[in-house]
Amino acid sequence: MPTYRSHVLVCGGTGCIAGGSALVQARMKEELAKKGLDKEVLVVQTGCHGMCELGPILVVYPEGTFYTRVQPEDAAEIVEEHLYKGRVVERLLYRPSEKLESVKHYNELPFYAKQNRIALRNCGYINPDNIEEYIARDGYQAMGKVLLEMTPDDVISEIKKSGLRGRGGGGFPTGMKWEFCKKSVSDKKYTICNADEGDPGAFMDRSILEGDPHSVLEGMAIGAYAMGADEGYIYCRAEYPLAIKRLKAAIAQAESYGLLGRNIMGTNFSFELHIKEGAGAFVCGEETALMASIEGERGMPRPRPPFPANKGLWGKPSNINNVETWANVNPIILKGGDWYASMGTEKSKGTKVFALTGKVKNTGLVEVPMGITIREIIFDLGGGIIDDKKFKAAQIGGPSGGCLTEEHLDLPVSYESLTAAGAIMGSGGLVIMDEDTCMVDVAKFFLEFTQAESCGKCVPCREGTKQMLLTLQRITSGKGTMEDLDKLEELAVMVKESSLCGLGQTAPNPVLTTLRYFRDEYEAHIKDKKCPAKACSGLIQYLVSPDLCRKCGLCAKNCPVNCISGDRQTPYVIDQSRCIKCGTCLEVCPFKAIRKE
Amino acid sequence: MKITSLEDLRKIKASATDQTSARSEGKTRIIIGLGTCGIAAGARAVMEAVLEELSKRGLKDVSVEGTGCIGMCQQEPLLDVIRPGEPRITYGRVTVQDVPRIVTEHLVNGRIVEDRLIGRAD
Known part of the structure; x- marks a missing residue:
């Protein structure tokens, strides 16, 4: 060679x-x-x-x-x-x-x-289609150590010691979850990888699957050994074709090396892994809905208990962890739980991957130690706000998360601190917004998403999110009343407290946090019929400033509804009754004679 | 091939580590001047000889890098050796015949080849 x-x-x-x-x-x-x-x-x-x-x-x-x-x-x-x-x-x-x-x-x-890449240790460094490059970077060493030198209880106690918590958003201690499943007595158990990443703007799981698929396979095999499972599923959405392709190649390679399948590494531990392609319903990221979908049923959640650790896939004890959680298992086994626990805060250990998007200069994927401040993520790693505009808010945790403001910039990131501020860690989506973003519009955007993705099984989520959305639509079009605001808050609390699953329980978070931190913007929409960020099309007007207008006629020529009139002698005027607020005139005017109010 | 023991895994790791060794850090570095002057003086042949000698001797943790003209064109081909923790040693007018000597003496035994030495940078 x-x-x-x-x-x-x-x-x-x-x-x-x-x-x-x-x-x-x-x-x-x-x-x-x-x-x-x-x-x-x-x-x-x-x-x-x-x-x-x-x-x-x-x-x-x-x-x-x-x-x-x-x-x-x-x-x-x-x-x-x-x-x-x-x-x-x-x-x-x-x-x-x-x-x-x-x-x-x-x-x-x-x-x-400022990054500390543990889950992303191999992403961008190895060829994901070559198992040998993964092995060169300590791949499958942890599995070998576990199978040949450790008992299942040793493995669980190491994971417990590390303080690793579910990276999919829930934040439940992983070691405890494994222990529950191990203690469940059954002839058959399953381990499942939740790769149904669906938050708008989030792509950390996809990047791990595409860049380092073996780290997930190895983590799952170690988990299966610890819990006594011999079969596993990776539930990945079909919208991730490259991730699925690389996963399939990785599974085939691992099987040919005897690192998956029957009698792994010559021991009597066997682990068979399947990929289940999901159709992309957001609710299927909820563990009970996900299992229903694997079984071929409609993806709808069911009440817990019984928890999956007792009665999961096909009624058998099952354990579900997120992609990023699985990817952390190998380094914890090799370097020890104490090493992992040495990073992070008192209750949130290790690192977390965030997908940094929105109005920030360096969008992309970052893995940072827990306890880092949001300011460091946005301004040091992210390079600050595009065009050096003013930072307004950060939406953390996707549509289930909440908006944080300038006062939270120095908040150390941990499961507890984010929950206390009304947001959640979630899977790690981090959308940055600048002064041009309307917070009511943002709340409406996320609610449109969760409302459309509600599976419809329970009334609070199905009807509640719909009514909340209608209220927000009224407010952003200038037809809202102050009573709407009270009703919105009341509904939000009700949906949060009485919904069946995580989707409904967290869907009101964007509304609740924006109401808490940006109430004045809601009131401006209602009382003054004004959108302070000039983003809600129902509340803005495009106007021609006659003193700046050179009567060139470009605006009238480009207006898609022909509502601008004028000629070489008379300044141009926009007919407000017919204007659709598309903003084309403002973009094409060479003299900045058109303004938005 | 089926892996049935940690020993098997270690073997694959060793050979795979060699394959990817160009991507790791903290190794001995050989830097060859590949400016127009260097290439005209025969630097490409020197580089090929270096690669051949390294693979013949099975030396895996050596990185071979190219660099542009540094201004000492009359001394080309220039070849620098940096062993971890040691100063940068520059050899000048290196020929293909000098390469095995530099690799054996300097890289393996740690002795500088004096007759080709033209500079030492700390």
Whole structure:
């Protein structure tokens, strides 16, 4: 086997692939062959690097040079300059701002400096389709140690010691959950991986599955051994085709090496793993609905108890953990529970992956120690707000979470602190909003999502979220009353307290937190019939300033409903009764003569 | 191949670690000047000789990097060796014939090849 002096890692995460990284990879190979360097330089496709904003990402080792926004036509220059002549291609390096110098190396990027990548340890570093690269990074060592040197009780006590809690959002201690399932007596048990990630803007589970599928398989096998299960399911939504493809390849490889299947590593432990593709209903992320869906039933939750640990899939004791939770198991076994527990806060140990999106400069995936402040995540890792506008709020935990404000910026992130502030850790979606965002509109957006995703089984969720949404629609169109506000709050509390499952119990969180922290915005919509952020189309007007108008007629020409009139002599005027508030006139006016009020 | 023991796993890990060794840090580095001047003086052949010598000797934890012109064109091909914790040693006018000597003496035995030495940077 030839030894390659240099490895070129091309990101093959969904984000970078959408940016054309597959073509970049192909062109790199072509150009290397042209130069006769294909025996010296290896091109590897990896999973997500997390810095999706700058994709397609390409890293050249051994130097660790980090190239950003690489296009297929850049391949020739990288090969000629960097790989043939040893000169870094400066123009493709990351530059935090015009004033700052460009950053050459992967580990010098501020984006990575505050991260501690445990669940994401291999993402962007190995080829997810090659089990040997995973093994080179201590892959399956933990499973080997567990099967040959540890009893199931040893494993559970190690996980308990680590303080690991469910990363899907609930935050239930993982070790305890495993113990409940282990104590359940049955001839058959299941372990399940919840990969039904559905929060708008969240993609940490997808990135782990795409970038390091074996870490999930290994974690599940270790869990199965500890709990006495011999069969498992990965419930992954069909909208994640690449994750499913890589999972299937990973399972086949692990089976061929005897690391999954019958008599793993020559022991009498057997573990068979299946993939179940979900159709994408948000409620199927709820564990009882998820199990119903695997069984072929309609995905609807049922009351607990009985808990899955006693009566789960097909009536057998089952354990469900989220992708990120499983991915943390291998390092905990290898480095010990104490090591993991040394990171984080008193009750929230270890690290958490967040999907950073919205009005922040560096959108992407970050893994940070618990206890880090939201300010550090947004301003140090995220690079601050786009166009240096004013930070307004952060929606944490997706549609089930809540909005946090400027006063929470220095809040250390933990399960407890977020719950106390009215939000939840959730699966780790973090949407950043600036001063142009209307908080009533945000609450409406998330409620539209949960209302549409409500399965309809219980009345509070089915009817309550609908009525809440109608109220919010009234308020944002300027028809709300102050009584609406009281009723909205009352309904929200009622839905939260009386819904059957987590979906309904958390759906009102965006409304409750915005009511708590941004009540003045709601009141402005109702009393003054004004949207302070000028985002709600029902409450704004587009107007022509006659003194600025040069009577060019571009606005009238582009108006899709022909409601602007005027000519070379008379300034243009917008007919408010027919205006659909699309904003086209404001965009096309070369003289900034159109304003929004 | 089926893995039936920790020993099997260790073997695969060892060979797979070699495959990916270009991506790890903290190794001995060989840096070759690959500017136009270096290439004209025969640096490509020197680099190929280095790769061949390393694989012949089974030296896995050595990274081979290229660099651009550093201004000492008359001394090209330039070849630098940095062993972890030691200063950067620069050799000049390196030929293909010098490569086995530099690898054996310097990389393996830690002795600087004096007759090709032109610089030492701490």
